[in-house]
Amino acid sequence: MMKFLVPIKMFIAGLMVILLGSCTPKEPAPKMDLSAVSLIPQPVSVAATGSSFALTAETGIYVNAEDEKATRVGLMLADQLRPATDFRLLVQPTKQAPEPGNIYLTLVENSELGDEGYKLEITEDLLTLSANQPAGLFYGIQTIRQLLPANIEASTQQEGPWYIASGTITDHPEYEYRGSMLDVARHFFSVDEVKRHIDLIAAYKINYLHLHLTDDQGWRIEIKSWPKLTEVGGSTEVGGGEGGFYTQEQYTDLVNYAAERFITVVPEIDMPGHTNAALVSYPELNCNPKMPKPELYTGTEVGFSTFCTDKKQVYEFINDVLVELVELTPGPYIHIGGDESHVTAMKDYIPFIEQVQEFVVSKGKQVIGWDEITHAQLAPNTVAQFWDNAKNAQNGVKQGAKILMSPAKKTYLDMQYDSTTQWGLHWAAYIEVEDSYNWEPTTYAEGISREDILGVEAPLWSETVTNIDEVEYMVFPRLPGIAEIAWSSAEVRDWETYKVRLGAMKSRFEAMGINYYASKQVPWTE
Numbered sequence: 001m002m003k004f005l006v007p008i009k010m011f012i013a014g015l016m017v018i019l020l021g022s023c024t025p026k027e028p029a030p031k032m033d034l035s036a037v038s039l040i041p042q043p044v045s046v047a048a049t050g051s052s053f054a055l056t057a058e059t060g061i062y063v064n065a066e067d068e069k070a071t072r073v074g075l076m077l078a079d080q081l082r083p084a085t086d087f088r089l090l091v092q093p094t095k096q097a098p099e100p101g102n103i104y105l106t107l108v109e110n111s112e113l114g115d116e117g118y119k120l121e122i123t124e125d126l127l128t129l130s131a132n133q134p135a136g137l138f139y140g141i142q143t144i145r146q147l148l149p150a151n152i153e154a155s156t157q158q159e160g161p162w163y164i165a166s167g168t169i170t171d172h173p174e175y176e177y178r179g180s181m182l183d184v185a186r187h188f189f190s191v192d193e194v195k196r197h198i199d200l201i202a203a204y205k206i207n208y209l210h211l212h213l214t215d216d217q218g219w220r221i222e223i224k225s226w227p228k229l230t231e232v233g234g235s236t237e238v239g240g241g242e243g244g245f246y247t248q249e250q251y252t253d254l255v256n257y258a259a260e261r262f263i264t265v266v267p268e269i270d271m272p273g274h275t276n277a278a279l280v281s282y283p284e285l286n287c288n289p290k291m292p293k294p295e296l297y298t299g300t301e302v303g304f305s306t307f308c309t310d311k312k313q314v315y316e317f318i319n320d321v322l323v324e325l326v327e328l329t330p331g332p333y334i335h336i337g338g339d340e341s342h343v344t345a346m347k348d349y350i351p352f353i354e355q356v357q358e359f360v361v362s363k364g365k366q367v368i369g370w371d372e373i374t375h376a377q378l379a380p381n382t383v384a385q386f387w388d389n390a391k392n393a394q395n396g397v398k399q400g401a402k403i404l405m406s407p408a409k410k411t412y413l414d415m416q417y418d419s420t421t422q423w424g425l426h427w428a429a430y431i432e433v434e435d436s437y438n439w440e441p442t443t444y445a446e447g448i449s450r451e452d453i454l455g456v457e458a459p460l461w462s463e464t465v466t467n468i469d470e471v472e473y474m475v476f477p478r479l480p481g482i483a484e485i486a487w488s489s490a491e492v493r494d495w496e497t498y499k500v501r502l503g504a505m506k507s508r509f510e511a512m513g514i515n516y517y518a519s520k521q522v523p524w525t526e
C-alpha cells in the first residue's frame, strides 16, 4: 500500500498544480479613474467605471469595417504604440467583437456622433472604439494616446505596464473647421518640418492646415507655367537666407500626408498685396509708380506691393496659377489672401477680389480670404477670416458669409507671450497662455454669433521664427488651447480646470520632443 500512496499523493499534487495554474486569475486590473485623466480637447462626456484595460504584447487590433481608411487608422494605431511599447500589435479584419484582451475598431451608425465624433467603451476585457466615419476613429485614437501613460509618446522603448482607465467617452466636435496656419513664405520650412507640424496638430484633432504659400519675401509653390516664381521669387526669405519652395510632387506628398491624418490643406496665394516675390519674378505684373523696379525683399514691412489690377496679363497669370493650384488641391478651399493691400486703391481692390473669386468658384472651389475681402461682393460660399477688423467680419455676416475666427489678439501664435519672449511680434498683443484660451468665439465680437462661425484657426506667421523648434515654442502650449476652443463646447471649457489638464501634459510634451514655453500660469506636473 505504502508503495502506491506517495505516487498517488504526488499525482494529486501535480494535478492540483496544473488545475490551479490553468485557472490562476490574471493580474487583477488596477482600479483607475477615467474621469481623472487629463484630456485636451475635453470630450463631450466622460463616465468612469473604476477599473482598467491592459494593453499587452498579445493585444490585437480588430477592425470591423469594409473600408480602406478605417483599416489604415488601425495600422496607424499599431504604429503609434510601437516605439514605446515595442509591441507588434497585429491589425486584422473582423465581423464581430473580438476575444477579451483586444482593441476593437468598428464603424457604426450613431447619429449622435456625426462625421467626426467617436465613442470609446473601455472595460477590463475590451477597448471598443466606434464611429460613423474613419475620421471619428482617428480622433478616438488621439484620445486613446492621452489615456495611456505619457511615455507612450516616447520614440524609444519604455517600461510598461500600459493600462487604460475604464469607462465610456462620447465625443464630437463643436466646429467643423479647426485650423492651424503656417507661414512658409517669410521663412521657408522643409517638407519634413511641415510633416512634423502635421503630426503635432493631428494629436489635438485639428483638421485644416492653412499654408501661407506666398508673400513679399517668397513664393513657395512651384507653378510650372510661370517657373520664375520659384526660381527667382523662392530664392530668399526674411533675413536673407536661401529660402526654398515645394515642387508640385513635394507639395502633393504633404497634402497626402495631411489627408492620412484627416487634415485638409488650404493653400493661400496672397493677393493683390503681399506680392513682391511674384512682382520681382515677373515685373510685367507690376505698375506701382512708387516701386517701379521691384527687388527681392528680406525685411518684414507689410503693405507696399500690389498686382497691377487693371492689366489683362495679371488676370491671365492668376488664372494660370489657380488652374495648377486647384489641380493640387483635393480640399474645398482656396485662400486668396486679400489682406493689407495698402497701395491698391479700394476702387481697384474690389473688382480685383470679385474677379479672383469668380475664377476660384468657376473651378469648383470655395474662397477664403482675410476679413478685408468683405469690401467686395462675396459669393454665397465664400468664407471671411476675421483677424483684425470686426467691422469687416460683421460686413461679411451681413452678406451671409461664414466667418473663420482668427482674432489676432487671441489666436496669433506669432505674438510674444510677454515682453521677454525671444521670438515673436507684439503689434496685436502679448498673448499669454490664459489669454489665448480664455475667450469665446460666439461672444468675441458683436454681430458674429454661433451660426455665422465656421470654425477657429490659429495662424503662425514666421517673420521671427526660422526653424521648427522655434515654431514649436510659439505653438506650444497655446495651440492645444485653441484646438479645445474649436473642438469642445463652451459648457465643458473653463480656464481653471484647463490649466490643470494642460499642466499634466508636461511629460507628454517632453516625450514628444516638443520645445514648449513653460508658462508660469500653468501648474506643470510630472
Ligand code: NGO
Binding pocket: 302, 339, 340, 370, 387, 412, 414, 425, 461, 462, 463
Ligand atoms: C498680419 C499680416 C501678416 C503678418 C502678420 C504678423 C495678416 C492677415 N496680415 O496678419 O502679413 O505676417 O499680421 O502678425
